[in-house]
Amino acid sequence: MAEDLFKALADPTRRVILDELVEKSGQTLFEICSRLAMRHQLAISRQGVSQHLAVLEAAGLVETRREGRYKFHDLNTAPLRQIAERWPLPGPPGREESTP
Numbered sequence: 550m551a552e553d554l555f556k557a558l559a560d561p562t563r564r565v566i567l568d569e570l571v572e573k574s575g576q577t578l579f580e581i582c583s584r585l586a587m588r589h590q591l592a593i594s595r596q597g598v599s600q601h602l603a604v605l606e607a608a609g610l611v612e613t614r615r616e617g618r619y620k621f622h623d624l625n626t627a628p629l630r631q632i633a634e635r636w637p638l639p640g641p642p643g644r645e646e647s648t649p
Contacts, residue, residue: 574623
């Protein structure tokens with residue numbers, strides 16, 4: 550799973566999509582495409598955005614839900630927390646770790 554996560558985060562366009570979902574979760578494909586074009590001047594096709602969303606979904610960073618004929622995309626930060634927990638920051642300086 551970590552491999553999919555790092556692959557998803559490696560692409561700058563996917564990071565911009567995540568930024569947009571942080572700002573407004575629950576967007577449709579049309580909304581995401583519009584925001585990418587208007588706010589970031591990214592000329593990318595709907596199919597291209599859809600492919601990026603599929604990679605983000607495979608990594609667990611985006612979850613989708615259907616309501617009628619609309620498909621909404623929501624940000625899921627759980628995979629990022631799992632990575633952060635995998636490599637925790639060391640304690641404050643000067644504190645020795647005790648060994649049992």
